[in-house]
Amino acid sequence: MCLIDYHVHTPLCNHARGEMEAYVKQAIELGLREICFLDHLTLRPDGGALSMSPQEVPLYYQAARKLAKRYETRILVKVGLEVDFDLDTMDHARDIVNSHAFDAIGGSVHFLGHWNMVSHRGRDNCPYSDCQDMFAAYLDHVESMVDHSFFDFLCHLDVVGKFGDRPGDPMEEHWNRVIEKIAAKGLVVEVNTSGLRHPSGVIYPEPWLLQKLHKAGIRIILGSDAHSPEQVGKDFDKALDLVRKVGYERLVTFSKRQRGSISIDPSPLRLASGKA
Ligand SMILES: [Zn+2]
Ligand SMILES: [Zn+2]
Incomplete structure (x- = not known):
């Protein structure tokens, strides 16, 4: 099947394991058509342990490009960054993004103020007494990310619910406002299967x-x-079932930040001619 995985990490972020080459080999094993490294770039002073450093970016970029060359007959290997959106470090992040010919840039919210919202260890320090307040703060931050976007796609859009918290009111109006802005900016949204591995x-x-x-x-x-x-490629069968049910027929791809797309279900005609 012609599938893609546009969000894989590397040990450079200090909380992933396995050589970059092992990720590529696994993607080939699964028959993926493309894999894109999207490792963390978190520039905020309290996020350094969760991200490669700015000095490591050239090394990361070159390592991915070398793998792309080595495996070019078997898979497309691409390279991007998962940038932690933070107004204070935004200009620096943009400079780093523009310093290399990356294929795709994802934007993420992992922190609310100084609180690492996605960390198991940070659960006890949650500054919000109320789930509604936490979701509202998250949605405000996502809205700001969209307003200031220099990203190609938005990662794990509702990761605020990672630990199973859900506000009594689903906050539809707030979500509608965010969605309108995403649509107006023409941003792509990631379908991310990691939630199936989270609480x-x-x-x-x-x-x-x-x-x-x-x-x-x-x-x-x-x-x-x-x-x-x-x-x-974990749980992609479930993700594809979901997106088909919702009505999607294509997935976006990126090369040097130019958008392309592939069909989720290649037509039988094309499959037949591919075999011939
Ligand atoms: Zn990630
Ligand atoms: Zn993330």
Whole structure:
């Protein structure tokens, strides 16, 4: 099947394991058509332990390009960054993004203020007494990320629910505002299977949200958020079932930040001619 995984990490972020080459080999094993390294770039002073350093970016970029060359007859290997959106470090991040010919740039929210929202260890320090307040703060931050976007796609759009928290009111109005802005900017949204490995147990974005995105004409890309080689392409069968049900027929791809797309289900005619 002609599939893609646009979100895999490397040990450079200090919390993933496995050589970069092992991720590529696993993708080949699964028959993926493309794999894109999207390792963390977190520039905020309290995020250094979760990210490669700016000095490591050239090494990372070159390592991915070398793998692309080595495996060019078997798979397309691409390279991008998962940038932590933070107003204070935004200009620096943009300079780093522009310093190399990256294929795709993802934007993420992992922190609310100084609080690492996605960390198991940070759960006890949650500054919000109320789930509603936490979701509102998250959505405000996502809205700001969209307003200031220099990204190609948005990663794990509803990761705020990672630990299973859900506000009593689903905050539809707030989500609608965010979705309108995403659509107006023409941003792509990632369907990320890592939620199935998290306490929430759901793919990001959740089905009701993905339906809203589809209705708004927002296009999607696919990622596993693998932090080890065996997580490459993880649960893509479930993700594809979901996106088909919602009505999507194509996935976005990127090369040097130019958008392309592939069919989720190649037509039987094309498959037949491919075999001939
Ligand atoms: Zn992330
Ligand atoms: Zn990630």
